[in-house]
Amino acid sequence: MDSNLIINFLDNYIYYIGAFGLVFIGLLIILIKKNLIKVIIGLGILDTGVNLFLITVGYIKQGTAPIFSKPGLDPATMVDPVPQALVLTSIVIGVAILALALSLAIRLYRHYGTLNLRRIKEQRW
Amino acid sequence: MRIIVSIFLLVVIVLGITLALIAIPFDGSIGQVGGHYIENGIKETGATNIVTSVVLEYRGFDTLGEVTILFIAAIGLGAVLATGTKNKNGSKNITPASLIVYTGCRFLFPLIILFGFYVFVHGHLSPGGGFQGGAVIASAFVLIYMARRGRKLSMVPAKVMESLGGLVFVLVGLIGLAIGGQFLYNFLPLGVPNTLLSAGIIPIIYIAIGFKVGSELTGVIDNLIEES
Numbered sequence: 551m552d553s554n555l556i557i558n559f560l561d562n563y564i565y566y567i568g569a570f571g572l573v574f575i576g577l578l579i580i581l582i583k584k585n586l587i588k589v590i591i592g593l594g595i596l597d598t599g600v601n602l603f604l605i606t607v608g609y610i611k612q613g614t615a616p617i618f619s620k621p622g623l624d625p626a627t628m629v630d631p632v633p634q635a636l637v638l639t640s641i642v643i644g645v646a647i648l649a650l651a652l653s654l655a656i657r658l659y660r661h662y663g664t665l666n667l668r669r670i671k672e673q674r675w
Numbered sequence: 676m677r678i679i680v681s682i683f684l685l686v687v688i689v690l691g692i693t694l695a696l697i698a699i700p701f702d703g704s705i706g707q708v709g710g711h712y713i714e715n716g717i718k719e720t721g722a723t724n725i726v727t728s729v730v731l732e733y734r735g736f737d738t739l740g741e742v743t744i745l746f747i748a749a750i751g752l753g754a755v756l757a758t759g760t761k762n763k764n765g766s767k768n769i770t771p772a773s774l775i776v777y778t779g780c781r782f783l784f785p786l787i788i789l790f791g792f793y794v795f796v797h798g799h800l801s802p803g804g805g806f807q808g809g810a811v812i813a814s815a816f817v818l819i820y821m822a823r824r825g826r827k828l829s830m831v832p833a834k835v836m837e838s839l840g841g842l843v844f845v846l847v848g849l850i851g852l853a854i855g856g857q858f859l860y861n862f863l864p865l866g867v868p869n870t871l872l873s874a875g876i877i878p879i880i881y882i883a884i885g886f887k888v889g890s891e892l893t894g895v896i897d898n899l900i901e902e903s
Binding site for chain 1: 677678681682684685688689692693696697699704705706708709712713714716717723724725726729730734737738741744745747748749751752755756800801802804806868869888892895898899
């Protein structure tokens, strides 16, 4: 009975747990890592977590992608197309942020000779 | 101390967000907006891929903003990395990779380009579209840079493509504004769904976006490789 309850809970919330787990890991990396490249990787993981959450909100169990690729597909079993379109936008913006952050990291390395945020005085907190 | 404070802060933040959002049921029914798009998407836009019809038709203006963000990021990257001094002796030290990598890249390059074109030409019929196809095409150019370290490609064709792609998007939108009274109005015949020449202006815009994103990402990679 008890294990049944846990499985039921996981069945309902596993995607949310995964999404917020990724957000948590990303924020943790951003806050405690010293290396700027690792901080940027954390930013990417956080981005992935948020995207996963948005996709999950529109998901339906046993649902198909919202594409009428062959006749006989039931519109009632399709997942919500709106979060998918929004996540497409979000992924592209994530790429733009990542590229800009990497260019700033290159610039910082050229100026200070290090990517360690503890050694750069203006970046210490 | 730092780490403990950080973890405590994060637990509070994530628990707060989770408790607020856990009320959204998983496996719920689709909302009204999504339901409308799925029910009437093919009739109204002619595209069998509903996500494409949302991205380019119902929220096309949003996509124009998204393309602009990518464009500004690429410009910002070039501006941040610009040193003002051209590396003149860069062409001398081209170091080819091993024979296997070189031959493999030469073999794969046209196939990857072809696949990228396939992905964005069929954006309104199958999964994929301009952004995905553009990313595939940019990955083919990464292979070229990997096969011969230090090789410089001329970025002029990429810049021309990028500008043309953006121009086509805005022009198609403005023609729609002139004919139908709204930006990105679908003024071409919708055709038969599930055929290549259907969905009016959607394939035209997605091809333009594919060229634009592909050349933009290639430019980003070129900038980053040149500076490293």
